[in-house]
Amino acid sequence: MTAPQSPQPNSNPSRTASASRPIGRGLLWSAGAFLLGSLLVYNSVDTSADPKPQSHSAVAESANPHSSASPAVPDLALPRSAPKRVSIPQIGVNAPFTQLTIGPTGQLNAPPANDKNLVGWYKDGAAPGERGSAIIAGHVDTKTGPAVFLQLESLKPGATINITREDGIIASFKVDSVETFNKARFPSERVYSDAPTAQLRVITCGGAYDRKVKDYVDNVVVFAHLASFRNA
Template sequence: MAAPSPSPTDDQRAPARHGARGGLTMLLAAALVLLAVTLFGGNDTSSDAYRPPTPPRAGASATPYETPSPTPYETPSATPDESPSAVPYETPSATPDRDSESEYMSRSEPVRLLIPKIAVDAPFTDLDIGANGQLEAPPPDDTNLVGWYAKGPSPGERGTSIIAGHVDTKTSPAVFVGLSALERGDVFHVRRADGDTASFTVDSVETFGKDAFPSSRVYDDTDRAEVRLITCAGDYDRAAQDYTDNLVVFAHLT
């Protein structure tokens, strides 16, 4: 049901170092909701089953994206523990509280996502718009990989940065299987290509039905650096071949 969105005009684009604001703000508001709709519930190894929707462009409304997905991974005996055992982790040096004039960092590509509470230590891959006009998804055969929308704000940059990961694959749990264990006040980190580490504090962890996903709330631009971690949640609907919900972690740079 997703329709490719028209390209933004030049005056709708904004400098990347200022959070890809303006036209890109609306760009995020409609396509990344579609990213949330089906990207993280599928388990097929084909790229089509993981094809998320096009990021929103200025003036475009969010359109549900529908793609068939195979049966999700089922553990032989028990559901994977949503709070994986801790792994050795060196916490980055604490970042001083940011004042009103320093609420974000310069643009830099993310290198690694570290979520100590749920033992996530994963590299990033860029997500872009594919030839079919849809946002590409992280490769389904790599269970320890997250993707970020590389045309949007980078983690730590002013605006809303989108980080996405699979909850499972056809054969095993994936990187965000324990994401629901996060709570308000938990801290996670993004190591960046410039050598800095952006630390984020969780504001809330919420689950939304895919038929009532609050795209504006999730993807709207902000005046500070924020991150959304997104994966699938809820029950797997075998008739629809998709999960019923999306889990979204809202967090801000600290």
């Protein structure tokens, strides 16, 4: 996942993720682990073109998956169901999902770098729409050019992120904030810790590209909450 300055996945015993950002060559998944405290680890995946560049969350008892729409209330949530596709109209994103897992070193594995239009979901964390912090991540760029989250940093508060799930429900999230963090000071606990409501974290790489380490220096993180849902 890369775009001009891309971020990467982080790992969290209860939920993990990473991201990428800026255009250009290089992708790094900053993997954050949160278990009885937080631990930030890094899992770099060099996709640069050389010289150039819980466990699941509790199911909401009150959610009705068959309703055509639901009001934006603080405790709005859905039963668990894997995501199939994400759409972010404001930045032209329309991409399928692949499942992400934690590697042997405890870091979140990045989505395949040979597909520029693919988003990863940490399958052992909360599902989008389920109570908890659902983690999705994508490249900002790859060896062949800009990727799915190239423009993620330009997303504005109030923007909508629509995720179509396997149960036929489209969960719509409202963006609360878009923030950039230096990977050396990544706020793992804030990004990956569990939540009592249905939250979404979208991660990619950002900042300047460090040619020496072949990685971006920052992570871009979008914080969003479930605002409504409807049948596809």
